[in-house]
Amino acid sequence: MPRKGMRSIFFKSPSPTRMTPPSSPLHHTFSESLMEENIEVAQFIITKWDSSHDDNLVSLFSDKDEARQYLGSIKGLQKAMKYLVLHQSNSEKLVRAQLLMQTAMKRLQKEFYQILKSNRDYLDPESVSAHSSSRPSVSRSSFSEFEEEEEEEDESENENNSVPEVERASLAAMADLRAIAEAMISAGYAKECIKVYKIIRKSIVDEALYHLGVERELTFQKIQKMEWEVLEFKIKNWLSAVKMAVKTLFYGERLLCDQVFSVSAAIRESCFTEISKEGALALFGFPENVAKCKKTPEKLFRMLDLYEAVSGLWPEVESIFSFESTSAVRETAVNSLIKLGDTVRTMLMDFETAIQKDSSKTTVPGGGIHPLTRYVMNYISFLADYCGILSDIFADWPFTVPSALPESYFGSPDSEGSISSPISVRLAWLILVMLCKLDGKAAMYKDxxxxxxFLANNLQYVTEKVRQSNLKFLLGDDWLRNHELKVKQYAENYEKIGWSKVLASLPENQTAEIPADRVNDHFKKFNSAFEEAYMKQISWVVPDPKLRYHIKISMARRIIPIYKEFYEAYGGVQMKKEMWGEPFIRFTPDDLGNYLSDMFYGSKSSGSVSSSSRGGGRSH
Structure with a gap:
C-alpha cells in the first residue's frame, strides 16, 4: 500500500471568527499525555498484529476481544492525530501516528479481503437475501459497536444462539466487514477498502450470471442470425435465469452493499453500480434484442413470456437499481418492455392479416375440421392465457370495432354475460375474421x-375451444349461447337439405288410403333415396362426439317414425307379394337405425347397401 500523506480530514483550520483561547499549560500537558497514551496503546496492539512479514495470516477477527481492542486503538489513534494536527503539526509524534495508521490500514485491508474470500459461501446473494429480508441483524454491525459494554455483547451472543449456524456465520461476516469498512473510511482509506470489495464481489456476480446462462456477448447481430429453435432455447434459459438474477443475485448484492457500507451512501452506490451494472445491462438487453428480430406468428408467445417476466420484476428492478448511476439498467428494462409491446402489437395485426389472406382452396374431406380453424383457435386460446399482459400492452391502443359489425355479435350491453374488456373484443374479432373465411371455404363444397x-363441425370446434379455455371467461356466456345456437342451425340445415329427398319419398298423409301401386312406388323411391343419401354421406364426418350424437338422434327422429308408420301399415302386404316377384321393401325400421348409427365416422362406401338382414350398427 503506498504511503499516505496527511488526510484532509485531519486538517480542519479553526474558523477565523471563533478564536480558541489558549489552554493552560497544565491542561495542555494533560491532553498531550492522553494522546501520547493513545499512540502507545495503538503501537502495542497494531505492532502485535503487523503481518507485513507474515504470509500465514491469522485472522484478527477470529477473536472478538482482540478485534474490539484493535478497532478501539485505531479510534484512539485518530483522536491523537487530530489533536496533533491542531497543536503540534510538525511533531515527530504525528509522523509516528501516521505510520502506525498506515500499518493498521494494511492489516484491515488484508482482513477485509480474507473475510470476503473465506466467507464466500456465507455471503452468497441467496443467503444474504434469504435472511436479510426476514430477520434483523443480531450480531455486531458497525465499527462503533465493537466498543459496546461486555453485557451487551453477551446479550448479542445469547440472541445469536437462536439463529441457524449458517445464518449466524453470514451475519457475523457482514458485521465484521461493516466494522472494517467503517474504520477504513473513517481513517481516509475508503479507496483501498472499496477496491478489494469491488474486485471480489464483481467476480462472484459475474460467475453467478455465467452459471445462470446469461450471455454478455449475445448481440443483436448474433441473435438475428440464429435459427428460431436455437433462439427459443435461449429465451427459455433467460426466463429461468432472470427471476433468480433479480430476486436473489442482485437483490442480495444490494443488501450486502447496504450492510457493509452503511456509513456512506456514495460508496454504497459506487460499489453496487460497478459490481452489478454490466451484468444487469446484459440481462435486460437480451429481450430488447429478441424483440427486434424478424416477426412471425409462432414467436408471439415467447415475446409475451419475455414481457411478462420483465413487467413482473419491474418493482424489484426499480427498487434494487434505484441509484442514479444505475438508471441505465432501469432504462434498459423499460426499453425492453416498450420494444416487446410494439412487437406483440405488430405480430397480432400480422396474425389477423394472415387469417384474412388465407387462400387455401382444398376442401377438407367429409366436411371435417379445417386446418385454419385448428390453428387459429389454438392460437387464440393460448392468447387468452395472457389476457392480463395483453391488456397492459394494448392499454393505450384502443380497438375500434368495424361499423359493419352488428353489436349483437358481442352480446347485449346490458347483459352480465356480454363481452366488455378491450382484449375480449379483440379476440372475438379475430374469431369472427376466421369464421368469415370459413364461410367462403364452405362454399367450395359442391354438396x-x-x-x-362443414360449418357445423368447425363452429362446434370453436365453441368447444372457447368453453375449455380462458376464452370462456373473456367472451362470456352470451357469446357462447349465440354460437352454440348457430351450430344447431347449421346442423338442422344439413338434415333438411341432405335428407329432404328421403322424407319426400314417403306419403305426407299416412292416414289416407293409398293404392297398392302407389305403395310400391313409395317403397321404391324410399329405397333409392335412402341408399343414395347413405352412400354419399357415409364418408362424411362429425368429429365431435356430442354433435355427432345430436345429429344422429335428430335424423332418426325425423325419418324413422314416419317410415315405421308407413312400414307397419303396408309392409306386411308388400312382403307377401315379394315372395313371387320383385322385392319392394329393403329396410325395416331397425335397419334404418343401424345404418344411421354408422354414419359420420368417415367410413368408405362399400358400393351398395345390404338388405334387411343387416345386423346392428355402432353404438351412438
Missing part, C-alpha cells in the same frame, strides 16, 4: 348439405 355440415 350444399356437406357445406352446412
Amino acid at each position: 350444399v348439405p356437406l357445406s352446412y355440415l
Whole structure:
C-alpha cells in the first residue's frame, strides 16, 4: 500500500471568527499525555498484529476481544492525530501516528479481503437475501459497536444462539466487514477498502450470471442470425435465469452493499453500480434484442413470456437499481418492455392479416375440421392465457370495432354475460375474421348439405375451444349461447337439405288410403333415396362426439317414425307379394337405425347397401 500523506480530514483550520483561547499549560500537558497514551496503546496492539512479514495470516477477527481492542486503538489513534494536527503539526509524534495508521490500514485491508474470500459461501446473494429480508441483524454491525459494554455483547451472543449456524456465520461476516469498512473510511482509506470489495464481489456476480446462462456477448447481430429453435432455447434459459438474477443475485448484492457500507451512501452506490451494472445491462438487453428480430406468428408467445417476466420484476428492478448511476439498467428494462409491446402489437395485426389472406382452396374431406380453424383457435386460446399482459400492452391502443359489425355479435350491453374488456373484443374479432373465411371455404363444397355440415363441425370446434379455455371467461356466456345456437342451425340445415329427398319419398298423409301401386312406388323411391343419401354421406364426418350424437338422434327422429308408420301399415302386404316377384321393401325400421348409427365416422362406401338382414350398427 503506498504511503499516505496527511488526510484532509485531519486538517480542519479553526474558523477565523471563533478564536480558541489558549489552554493552560497544565491542561495542555494533560491532553498531550492522553494522546501520547493513545499512540502507545495503538503501537502495542497494531505492532502485535503487523503481518507485513507474515504470509500465514491469522485472522484478527477470529477473536472478538482482540478485534474490539484493535478497532478501539485505531479510534484512539485518530483522536491523537487530530489533536496533533491542531497543536503540534510538525511533531515527530504525528509522523509516528501516521505510520502506525498506515500499518493498521494494511492489516484491515488484508482482513477485509480474507473475510470476503473465506466467507464466500456465507455471503452468497441467496443467503444474504434469504435472511436479510426476514430477520434483523443480531450480531455486531458497525465499527462503533465493537466498543459496546461486555453485557451487551453477551446479550448479542445469547440472541445469536437462536439463529441457524449458517445464518449466524453470514451475519457475523457482514458485521465484521461493516466494522472494517467503517474504520477504513473513517481513517481516509475508503479507496483501498472499496477496491478489494469491488474486485471480489464483481467476480462472484459475474460467475453467478455465467452459471445462470446469461450471455454478455449475445448481440443483436448474433441473435438475428440464429435459427428460431436455437433462439427459443435461449429465451427459455433467460426466463429461468432472470427471476433468480433479480430476486436473489442482485437483490442480495444490494443488501450486502447496504450492510457493509452503511456509513456512506456514495460508496454504497459506487460499489453496487460497478459490481452489478454490466451484468444487469446484459440481462435486460437480451429481450430488447429478441424483440427486434424478424416477426412471425409462432414467436408471439415467447415475446409475451419475455414481457411478462420483465413487467413482473419491474418493482424489484426499480427498487434494487434505484441509484442514479444505475438508471441505465432501469432504462434498459423499460426499453425492453416498450420494444416487446410494439412487437406483440405488430405480430397480432400480422396474425389477423394472415387469417384474412388465407387462400387455401382444398376442401377438407367429409366436411371435417379445417386446418385454419385448428390453428387459429389454438392460437387464440393460448392468447387468452395472457389476457392480463395483453391488456397492459394494448392499454393505450384502443380497438375500434368495424361499423359493419352488428353489436349483437358481442352480446347485449346490458347483459352480465356480454363481452366488455378491450382484449375480449379483440379476440372475438379475430374469431369472427376466421369464421368469415370459413364461410367462403364452405362454399367450395359442391354438396350444399356437406357445406352446412362443414360449418357445423368447425363452429362446434370453436365453441368447444372457447368453453375449455380462458376464452370462456373473456367472451362470456352470451357469446357462447349465440354460437352454440348457430351450430344447431347449421346442423338442422344439413338434415333438411341432405335428407329432404328421403322424407319426400314417403306419403305426407299416412292416414289416407293409398293404392297398392302407389305403395310400391313409395317403397321404391324410399329405397333409392335412402341408399343414395347413405352412400354419399357415409364418408362424411362429425368429429365431435356430442354433435355427432345430436345429429344422429335428430335424423332418426325425423325419418324413422314416419317410415315405421308407413312400414307397419303396408309392409306386411308388400312382403307377401315379394315372395313371387320383385322385392319392394329393403329396410325395416331397425335397419334404418343401424345404418344411421354408422354414419359420420368417415367410413368408405362399400358400393351398395345390404338388405334387411343387416345386423346392428355402432353404438351412438
